[in-house]
Amino acid sequence: MIPVTTFQGRKVALFGLGGSGLATARALKAGGAEVVCHDDNETRVRQAADEGLSTEDLRTLAWDDVAALVLSPGVPLTHPVPHWTVDLAREAGVEIIGDVELFCRERRKQCLSAPFIAITGTNGKSTTTALIAHLLAELGLDVQVGGNIGTPVLELEPPVPGRHYVVECSSYQIDLSPTLDPSIGVHMNLSPDHLDRHGSMENYAAIKERLVAGSKVAIIGVDDRLSSLIADRLELAHKPVCRIAGERELTEGIYASHGFLIEAHSGTQQQVALLGGVDSLRGDHNGQNAAAAFAALRALELPSEKIAAALTTFPGLHHRMEIVARRGRILFVNDSKATNADAAARALSSFERIYWIAGGRAKAGGISSLDEYFPRIAKTFLIGEAAEDFADVLEGRVPFKISGTLPQAVIDAASAAAEDGAEEIAILLSPACASFDQYPNFELRGAAFVDAVRALPGAGNSQEVA
Numbered sequence: 369m370i371p372v373t374t375f376q377g378r379k380v381a382l383f384g385l386g387g388s389g390l391a392t393a394r395a396l397k398a399g400g401a402e403v404v405c406h407d408d409n410e411t412r413v414r415q416a417a418d419e420g421l422s423t424e425d426l427r428t429l430a431w432d433d434v435a436a437l438v439l440s441p442g443v444p445l446t447h448p449v450p451h452w453t454v455d456l457a458r459e460a461g462v463e464i465i466g467d468v469e470l471f472c473r474e475r476r477k478q479c480l481s482a483p484f485i486a487i488t489g490t491n492g493k494s495t496t497t498a499l500i501a502h503l504l505a506e507l508g509l510d511v512q513v514g515g516n517i518g519t520p521v522l523e524l525e526p527p528v529p530g531r532h533y534v535v536e537c538s539s540y541q542i543d544l545s546p547t548l549d550p551s552i553g554v555h556m557n558l559s560p561d562h563l564d565r566h567g568s569m570e571n572y573a574a575i576k577e578r579l580v581a582g583s584k585v586a587i588i589g590v591d592d593r594l595s596s597l598i599a600d601r602l603e604l605a606h607k608p609v610c611r612i613a614g615e616r617e618l619t620e621g622i623y624a625s626h627g628f629l630i631e632a633h634s635g636t637q638q639q640v641a642l643l644g645g646v647d648s649l650r651g652d653h654n655g656q657n658a659a660a661a662f663a664a665l666r667a668l669e670l671p672s673e674k675i676a677a678a679l680t681t682f683p684g685l686h687h688r689m690e691i692v693a694r695r696g697r698i699l700f701v702n703d704s705k706a707t708n709a710d711a712a713a714r715a716l717s718s719f720e721r722i723y724w725i726a727g728g729r730a731k732a733g734g735i736s737s738l739d740e741y742f743p744r745i746a747k748t749f750l751i752g753e754a755a756e757d758f759a760d761v762l763e764g765r766v767p768f769k770i771s772g773t774l775p776q777a778v779i780d781a782a783s784a785a786a787e788d789g790a791e792e793i794a795i796l797l798s799p800a801c802a803s804f805d806q807y808p809n810f811e812l813r814g815a816a817f818v819d820a821v822r823a824l825p826g827a828g829n830s831q832e833v834a
Contacts, residue, residue: 369391369394369395369398369522369523369526370395370471370474370521370522370523370524370525370526370527371395371398371399371400371474371526372392372395372396372398372399372401372470372473372474372522373399373400373474373477373478374399374470374473374474374477375396375399375400375401375435375436375470376399376400376401377400377401377402378401378402378435378436379401379402379403379404379433379434379435380396380401380402380403380404380434380435380436380437380438381403381404381406381426381429381431381434381436381437381438381453381457381462382396382403382404382405382406382437382438382439383405383406383407383426383437383438383439383440383443383451383453384407384439384440384441384442384443385405385406385407385409385412385413385415385416385440386407386412386440386442387520388440388441388467388520388521388522389405389407389440390415390416390421391467391520391522391523392438392440392466392467392470392520392522393405393416393421394421394522395467395470395522395523396438396470397421399474402422403421403422403438404422404423404424404426404429405421405422405423405424406423406424406425406426406453426453426456427452427456429456431456431457431459431460431462432460434457434460434462435462435463436462436463436464436465437453437454437456437457437462437463437464437465438465438466438467438470439451439453439454439464439465439466439544440466440467441466441467441516441538441540441541441544442540445464445540445543445544446543446571447571463546464544465544465545465546466540466541466543466544466545467520467521467522467541467544468515468521468535468537468541468542468544468545468548469544469545469546469547469548470522471521471522471524471533471535472484472545472547472548472549473547474526474527475527475533476549478526478527479527479528479529479531481529482527482528482529482530482531482532482533483531483532483533483551483552483668484532484533484535484549484550484551484552485500485532485533485534485535485550485551485552485553485554485664486515486535486536486537486548486550486552486553486554486579486583487500487534487535487536487537487554487556487660488536488537488538488539488542488553488554488555488556488576488579489554489555489556489557489558489576489589490556490557490558490559490576490710491556491557491559491653491708491710491711491714492556492557492589492653492656492657492660492714493516493517493536493537493554493556494516494517494536494685494688494705495654495657495684495685495688495689496554496556496657496660496661497513497515497517497534497535497536498513498517498682498684498685499657499658499661499679499682500534500554500660500661500664500665501513501534502678502681502682502683503661503665503675503678503679503682504532504534504665506677506678506681507665507670507674507675507678509530509532510528510530510531510532511531511532511534512524512525512531512532512533512534513533513534513535514534514535514536515535515536515537515541516536516537516538516541517536521533521535532668535550537579539572539575539576542575542576542578542579543575545578547582548578548579548582549582549583549584550579550582550583550584551583551584551585552583552584552585552587552664552667552668553579553580553581553582553583553585553586553587554580554587554588554660554663554664555576555577555579555580555586555587555588555589555595555598556589556595556656556657556660557589557591557592557595557656558572558573558576558592558594558595559592559708559710569594573594573598576598577598577601580598580602580607581602581605581607583607584608585608585609585610585667586599586602586607586608586609586610587609587610587612587660587663587664587667588602588609588610588611588612589611589612589613589614589656589659589660590611590612590613590616590618590621591613591614591615591616591652591656596611599611610622610663610667612656612659612660612663613655613656613659614651614652614653614654614655614656614657614658614659615652615655615656617630617632618630618632619632619635620632620633620634621659621663622640622659622662622663622666623655623659624643624652624654624655624656624658624659625655626644627642627643627644627645628640628641628642628643628644629641629642629643629655629658629659629662629676629679631672640662640672640675640676641658641662641672641675641676641679642676642679642680643655643658643679645680646679646680646682647684647691648682648683648684648689648691649679649682649684650689650718650719651689651714651715651717651718652714652717653714653717653718654689654714654718658679661675661679662675662676662679685705686702686811686814687702687703687704687705687810687811687814688703688705688706689701689703689714689715689718690702690703690814692817692818692821693818693821693822695826697790697791697792697793698782698785698786698793698794698795699719699792699793699794699795700794700795700817700821701715701719701794701795701796701797701798702797702814702817702818703715703796703797703798703799704797704798704799704803704810704811704813704814704817705810705814706798706799706800707728707731707799707800707801707802707803707810708731708800708801709731709733709734709735709736709737709738709800710737711798711800712726712735712738712798712799712800713737713738713741715796715798716738716741716744716745716796716798717741719744719792719794719796720744720790720792721744721746721788721790721791721792721793721794722744722745722746722793722794722796723745723746723747723748723749723781723784723785723788723793723794723795723796724745724747724748724749724796724798725748725749725751725771725774725777725778725781725795725796725797725798725799725817726748726749726750726751726754726758726798726799726800726801727750727751727752727753727754727755727758727799727800727801728751728752728753728754728799728800728801728802728803728804728805728806728813729752729753729754729801729802729803729804729805730753730754730757730758730800730801730802731800731801731802734754734757734758734761734800735758735761735762735800736761738800739765742762742765742766745766746767746784746785746788746790746793747766747767747768747769747781747784748762748766748767748768748769749768749769749771749777749780749781750768750769750770750771750777751771751772751773751774751776751777751799751806752799752801752805752806753801753805754801755770755772756770773806774797774806774813774816774817774820775816775819775820775823778795778817778820778821778824779820779824781795782795782821782824797813797814797817799813
């Protein structure tokens with residue numbers, strides 16, 4: 369835990385007692401703050417009180433002596449409407465912040481020299497976060513990894529010299545971090561997402577840009593136009609910028625091409641790492657992820673050859689392009705984390721012959737944008753609420769079957785793939801949907817896929833990869 373001493377002796381209101389909210393409340397209390405907690409969920413309030421945290425309905429709180437409102441990332445700050453606690457705090461002139469902001473303040477107070485790498489982007493940020501942490505650990509460095517990727521940032525170990533923080537930041541967390549100041553800021557890409565929480569694409573992009581704008585060194589993916597414009601703006605503001613790409617050649621920066629990472633500088637092009645043959649780094653999107661990670665470690669002045677060697681040992685991220693089993697020519701790939709079409713496109717672009725499991729609770733736009741990948745798909749197996757709508761899109765273009773449930777889709781896909789003579793076949797769960805119609809989260813959906821694969825007849829003869 370990182371005790372938050374920057375509010376020592378002052379009253380802090382906290383709303384939201386999920387995982388990160390509870391961790392934040394404990395850290396504030398450990399640092400000497402008078403923290404008053406609340407949540408709309410009465411069970412969470414009782415659990416917080418049972419472990420000794422002070423709880424009170426913030427509607428009745430005397431806000432005059434409150435130093436800050438700490439809001440959990442899942443609580444609306446601006447859209448579709450501000451949460452009622454936000455209105456109360458603003459009326460009282462109280463600043464509204466989140467756990468990443470508390471981490472930034474504590475790092476500045478305790479050990480500003482501890483390297484802090486912050487990663488954001490619509491897609492790829494979790495894989496890039498995990499990859500950077502893996503590379504640092506492989507090179508023998510003290511690494512703490514957390515934030516939006518899993519472990520709440522205030523549950524990490526306290527800042528000390530030489531301790532490297534690798535923190536995934538969602539747009540919600542950035543929005544609650546007015547002084548976000550990473551040593552190295554990494555922005556991967558932008559595509560429409562969470563617009564219900566940010567109001568417009570312009571607002572969403574501006575929030576993402578704040579992470580790299582506040583960093584000492586900005587690493588920016590330029591495979592999409594909006595992100596490329598961010599790089600241009602920061603460069604015009606004389607901020608050190610390293611452009612990275614997975615789908616285009618650069619004259620300055622680091623990019624992936626034909627299974628290699630290429631470093632371009634002053635008119636020269638140099639191969640700096642081999643990506644071909646690393647299953648966990650298949651596809652153009654993972655080329656961009658690898659380029660971002662390589663650039664981050666080079667910004668720390670770590671040796672290229674050691675970074676390159678460590679890339680080959682990356683096991684991948686759970687539920688993201690995760691090859692969970694092989695059965696002869698057939699790969700079973702868990703990409704449950706692909707909760708929108710843009711994320712699913714990254715998986716669909718990575719295999720030549722696909723039996724695709726898709727569906728769930730659809731997001732705006734559905735799968736219409738994925739039509740360029742339809743020739744790769746031998747057959748689609750549809751599940752969940754979106755099955756009928758997705759079937760309408762696929763009709764006459766891709767063979768499909770409405771399997772309904774994930775276990776049935778795995779059975780159906782395995783049966784169809786067994787009759788296919790292609791050299792390599794991927795049975796790919798990449799839903800392009802949220803999981804909430806059938807599973808509480810994408811992790812449990814991914815685990816259900818793995819269980820269904822293991823339950824297939826003859827699964828004992830397959831090579832279990834995860």
